[in-house]
Amino acid sequence: MLFLNRSKYTKMPLLILFIFGFFVSGFPQSNNQLVIGASQLNEYLPILNNKHIAVVANQTSLIDNTHLIDTLLSTGVNLIKVYAPEHGFRGKADAGATITDERDSKTNLPVLSLYGKNKKPKSADLDSIDLMIFDIQDVGARFYTYISTLHYVMEACAENNIPLLVLDRPNPNGHYVDGPLLDTAYSSFVGMHPIPIVHGLTIGEYAQMINGEYWLNDSIQCDLMVQKMQNYTHKYVYDLPIKPSPNLPNAQSIALYPSLCLFEGTAISVGRGTNKQFQIIGSPKLDSCSYTFSPISGEGAKYPKHENELCCGWDLSEANFNNELNLSFLIETFEQYNAKGLTFFNSFFDKLAGSNTLRVMIEAGWTSTQIKETWQEDLNAFKQKRKNYLIYSE
Numbered sequence: 001m002l003f004l005n006r007s008k009y010t011k012m013p014l015l016i017l018f019i020f021g022f023f024v025s026g027f028p029q030s031n032n033q034l035v036i037g038a039s040q041l042n043e044y045l046p047i048l049n050n051k052h053i054a055v056v057a058n059q060t061s062l063i064d065n066t067h068l069i070d071t072l073l074s075t076g077v078n079l080i081k082v083y084a085p086e087h088g089f090r091g092k093a094d095a096g097a098t099i100t101d102e103r104d105s106k107t108n109l110p111v112l113s114l115y116g117k118n119k120k121p122k123s124a125d126l127d128s129i130d131l132m133i134f135d136i137q138d139v140g141a142r143f144y145t146y147i148s149t150l151h152y153v154m155e156a157c158a159e160n161n162i163p164l165l166v167l168d169r170p171n172p173n174g175h176y177v178d179g180p181l182l183d184t185a186y187s188s189f190v191g192m193h194p195i196p197i198v199h200g201l202t203i204g205e206y207a208q209m210i211n212g213e214y215w216l217n218d219s220i221q222c223d224l225m226v227q228k229m230q231n232y233t234h235k236y237v238y239d240l241p242i243k244p245s246p247n248l249p250n251a252q253s254i255a256l257y258p259s260l261c262l263f264e265g266t267a268i269s270v271g272r273g274t275n276k277q278f279q280i281i282g283s284p285k286l287d288s289c290s291y292t293f294s295p296i297s298g299e300g301a302k303y304p305k306h307e308n309e310l311c312c313g314w315d316l317s318e319a320n321f322n323n324e325l326n327l328s329f330l331i332e333t334f335e336q337y338n339a340k341g342l343t344f345f346n347s348f349f350d351k352l353a354g355s356n357t358l359r360v361m362i363e364a365g366w367t368s369t370q371i372k373e374t375w376q377e378d379l380n381a382f383k384q385k386r387k388n389y390l391i392y393s394e
Contacts, residue, residue, distance in 0.1 A: 034236065037167035037204070037227035038063050038135050041075065044165060044227050048077050051130035054121075056083040056114070056153055060137035060169075060244050068135050068167075069107060079109065080128065085136060085149040086115040086245070115145070119189065120152035126160045134166045137244045138203045140173030141258045142182060143190040143352050146244075147206055151192055154210055154222040163223040168204035168391070170229065170238040172254050176200060176323040177383055179258070180375040182354030191354050196379055197325060198258045200234065200386060208389040226391065234394045246300025247277035252317055254278075259326040260316075262358075265349025267342070268333050269295055269311055273304030281329060282306075282313020286336050291315040327368040334362050 037044075038061065053072070055061070061068040072079050082089060082104065089104065089111045102111045112118075112125060126132075134153055136146050150166075157164045179197025187193075193215055201209060204226035211221045239251045247270075248254050260278050263270050271280040273295030280293055289312035295304040314329065337344040345363075350356045361371050 032231045034170070034232055034238070035230035036063075036169050037229055038068050038071075038169070040227055040230070041071070044167070045075060045077070047165065047225070048072075048131065051078065052128050053077055053079045053131055053133060054081045054083060054126070054129045055079060055133045055135065056085065056149065057133075057135050058085055058089055060240070060242055061135045062242060068133075069104075069109070073107060081125070082109050082111045083114050083121060083153070084111050086145045114149050114152065119149070121156040123156070123160055126156060126162060129160075129162055132157050132162055132164045134164060134203070134207075135169075136203065137169050137240060137242075138171060138206070139244055139248065139254050139257060140171040140198060140200065141261065142179070142193075142195055142197050142199060142354065143261055144245075144257075145189055147203070148189045148192050150203065150207060151210055151215065154207060154224070155216045155220070158216055158220040158222040161223070163225065164207075165225045165227060166204045166207045167227045168202050168229050170232055170236060171200070171202045171234075172238050172240060172251065173198055173258060174200050174202060174234045174236075177379065177386065178323075178325040179379075180354055180358060181378045181382060183357075186350060186355050188351045190351050194382075196375070196382055197354070199382075201389065202229075202232075202391065204228065205389050205391050208391070209386070212389055213385075228391055232392050234390075234392055247272055249275075249277060252279055256316055256319070256321065259321055259329075262330055262349070262352055263333075265346055265352045266330075266333070266344050267305075267337065267346070268313070269293075269305045271295070272301040273297060273307060276315070276317055277301070279317040280313060280315050281333070282311035283333070284309045284311055285340065285342055286312040286333060288332075288336060289313045325372075327362075327371060331362055331368060338363075 055069060057068055063071050069079065069082060104111050132153065134150060138144060138146050154164060177196060177198055177200035181194050181196050182191045184194055207224055207226060210216065211224055240254065243249055248257060257278050260270050260281060263281055268281050268283050271277045274280065274293050280291060282289060282293060284306055291314050292310055292312055294310050295307050297303055297307055334344050345359055349359055353359060
């Protein structure tokens with residue numbers, strides 16, 4: 001059934017809520033197959049009737065093998081515009097590449113960029129919109145920018161009195177929570193909220209947390225609905241049917257991403273420009289290693305770090321980080337650089353880490369165990385807060 005924004009519906013009589021839930025949800029399914037939010041058309045199509053609809057979507061917005069946009073148009077929904085996040089509507093642009101407005105060649109719909117000079121929908125562009133839909137596959141890491149896009153979409157909807165419907169999808173890293181919490185003094189588009197690196201929430205649960213913690217500008221709240229998945233728990237093992245971004249090609253890269261993305265703020269390559277993106281790490285300056293590779297320029301990885309250079313490093317494509325943030329390779333590579341007097345960290349690292357604390361501790365020679373002990377109290381407090389927004393069992 002649809003989960004409604006508590007702040008707007010908690011005073012509604014329980015009987016009315018029950019009747020509403022029955023007619024929207026229909027009869028429960030008898031099997032245990034996962035059913036994502038977008039697939040439950042019979043539940044949310046009635047809400048879209050006779051409304052002007054905008055959708056925030058990309059290449060992951062699929063119902064089976066059909067794009068959500070095509071499905072909605074085929075059912076007669078009055079869809080008038082699409083918003084696209086980082087990597088673009090078709091999901092092929094480089095990380096950090098500016099995304100421009102365009103017109104979709106298949107549907108002729110205007111596609112407005114939310115990753116360029118405007119990361120938040122403009123009020124002028126929302127004048128004709130009655131309801132916004134958000135349907136994008138997340139991977140459960142604080143620095144994966146789709147949740148930052150979610151924040152700005154919620155804020156724009158709240159400011160313009162537009163309801164938002166989030167079509168929920170699984171979090172492939174939703175089975176654990178780990179990492180240091182972000183210090184809001186370091187807020188940026190790769191980390192906006194005081195959460196750990198691995199937050200353990202689906203996109204729908206995360207939207208509820210944004211609302212419930214009053215993280216939007218001026219503590220406003222969005223008129224939020226979440227189309228819940230069926231037969232999902234946080235222990236569900238989900239292999240994404242399509243790449244969520246160009247450099248996360250498979251389940252292993254997605255599993256390693258929370259740990260390896262920190263290397264983007266260092267001199268170490270994470271395999272952009274190879275066929276093992278976010279599964280290998282290395283640099284021409286490392287001596288102790290067990291694997292070599294040479295990044296080359298290509299789609300989704302123009303001008304990769306250490307392009308055309310032989311990098312010494314490690315192949316982690318078979319590694320298991322045991323459902324926790326791994327710092328061992330980060331510390332090892334720093335020590336090799338430090339022993340040579342070479343610069344290891346760049347200015348991006350503190351934004352990814354959420355403060356300067358992790359960098360300072362690594363530079364001071366702290367072990368992984370010592371570092372992790374420092375964030376446990378904050379992490380436990382976050383886990384308790386997180387429970388208030390869970391839609392699915394753990």
